[in-house]
Amino acid sequence: MNDSIDISCSKCVLKKSSIFKNCLNTDLDNYFSEKKQMLFTKNKIIIRQGEVFDGIVCIREGVAKVFQTKKDKEDFIFWFAKPGDLLGVDSFINKDVYSYSVMAVESTKICLISKNDIDNIVKIKPEISIEMIKLLCERIDYIEKRMVSIAQKGIKQQLAEVLLLLSFKSSSHANSFIISHSVKDLANIIGTTQNYIYKLLSEFSQNKIVTTERRVLKIIDVKKLSKISVGN
Amino acid sequence: MAKKIKKIDVPRCSGCEAFNVSMFCSLNNSEEENVSDNKTHNVYKKGQVIFYEGHVPQNLFCIFSGKVKIFKLGDDGKEQIVRFAKNSDIIGYRALLSGENYFASATAIEETVVCSFPKNTIDELLESNSKFALQTIKLLSKDLRKAEQMILNMAQKHVRERIAEALLMLKEYYGTDSITGTINTTLTREEIANIAGTSTETCIRILSEFNRDRVIKLIGKRIKVASVPKLLQIANIAE
Missing domain, CATH: 1.10.10.10 (Winged helix-like DNA-binding domain superfamily/Winged helix DNA-binding domain)
Structure with a gap:
């Protein structure tokens, strides 16, 4: 099956800029045994706000908007996710619900890394958690910058x-x-x-x-x- | 004439309230010893800066007592408060961990005692103790969600709603004085405006409206929430 080769992280050009950049190719392919690749057409929901954490989504191709919906209000878009961006990292530790929705703005291909796979690799490869820390720091920094703009x-x-x-x-x-x-x-x-x-x-x-x-x-x-x- | 500096003693980390509620809870005995041996503490007066936006971080700060505001400056130098911190909270950790300069500044809003831990001690912990890293991710995830909630409110709520929400947030976070029932912190009107993202003038006007409508009671600089249900209603918080 050609599909399995296509979705392996070792073949992915996005790996070197992701939080998995310090992992060996063979490690990733071995640990991510439950990895799935999915295609979402325009305006399809990839992650729904409030759903229980199911895994980390990696954008492979396309663009998706990350937003929150409140009752009686317009959606509010935090940012646009492009290839290489990971979604759901902030729900990974507590295994709680996704705090935002993600919708494909154009046809978008994603990889879903299951929660078991991600748990296992973080246990064995602690350097991933340090990269996750950096990623979360960047996200908060971006949100706080936007906060100042919106306020002022x-x-x-x-x-x-x-x-x-x-x-x-x-x-x-x-x-x-x-x-x-x-x-x-x-x-x-x-x-x-x-x-x-x-x-x-x-x-x-x-x-x-x-x-x-x-x-x-x-x-x-x-x-x-x-x-x-x-x-x- | 040397002014006498007030001396305050802080316990070792294992005897500190912050130990079990912060990411330090993942440390074993020998790690705790090492962290305690390397820490120093400082007393900051009201208005004194703990760290500046844009500077290179050298330390991780843990608040032993007191209150701190964390803020960013806009292009024209206006403050926007992004977070508050109180005893047992850890501040300045994001820049330190990601190897960037400080994203924001921190200033004491009352007399505050802060313990500081050198960068290399924390870096060693991150590398050697994987639980410490996971606890840090937990803290960051929480902060990210708080920031998301704040920006959402800023974009979609009216000034009145935002000020009502800011007051509720302050009440919940700092608690109330047992005798007077006022919120346990003294912020200037300007600072409240800088939480809600509005001008000081508007903030003063809305606070006196709330006062007139008996939603809050202004007692000098202090604020007492007279009716939580009314304030919740104004803040438009459904839950």
Whole structure:
């Protein structure tokens, strides 16, 4: 079966940048005996907030949004997960529920590492827990930075900041990224309305900072955009 | 004329309240001995800085007594409080563990005694004691969820709701004075505004609204929650 070769971690290009980078290839393939690969089409839920921890999800291909839903409120997007990002690490120790939902923004391939597998490897390879610590530190740092922006910045500054953040994340083109069903997502990442985002985007494109063509948003003037993001 | 510095003694780690509730609970006797031998402690006055955002961490701090605010500065230098800490809490550990500079600053909001542990002691523990690392992950997971909750509220709730929630959070975290019933901490109006992410003026206005509506009682700088159900209702907390 070709499938089993395809999903082995030793063949994965993402391994060297992940928390498993210090593990031997053979170790990973041996320990992750229950690993599954799954494909989610656009708008399919990968992880549902409130469900009991089932394992750690590794994004192999595609983009997924990580968000929380509250009753009577719009979703709030924390960040976008790209290939190599791990989800569910914060639920792994307590084996409690996932604190957020994850939805495929485009067609997304994931690997699911079962909780047994991850438990076993952490017991034997303590260096993984140190990498997990680093990963969680980064996540908290990112959230706290966004917290300061949300509390102190205007919507226009925040939109500029979010566009810059997203553009650095996309690897395919230098200064452009694809926003599929995006205006709503952009609104939900900042916590504002779609109308306001429309208005600001057209203002940006009038000032020749971005262009919007069909569903591709391209940043032309990074300098101006970063100036706006710090309030100048 | 040398001013006399108040001397405060702290127990060894094994005799400390913080030992069993922090990640140090995973240490065995000899490790505990080593950690206790290497620790030092300092007294911080109200307003004194324990560490600065952007500086290189040298120590892990554990609060023996007192209260601390952890905050980040925005682009124009305005404070945003991201967390509070009190006795038995460990602070400044994230930067230390991930090898980065401090993500935020910490300042004592009342007289605070802090024990500090040198970086190499902690690094050794992380490498030799896998339970210590797992306990750290546990702590980080909890902090991540708290941060997620805070940012969500910030983005989706109104200022009134956020201030009500900040008051409830402070009450739960610090407890109330047994005689007066006020929240056991004195924060300035500006600091409360910096938790809720609003201006000091708005914060003052909303607090006096709450006072007028008998939801809270303002006693000088101190605040007493007069009606928890009403405050819960304003904060829009369903659970």
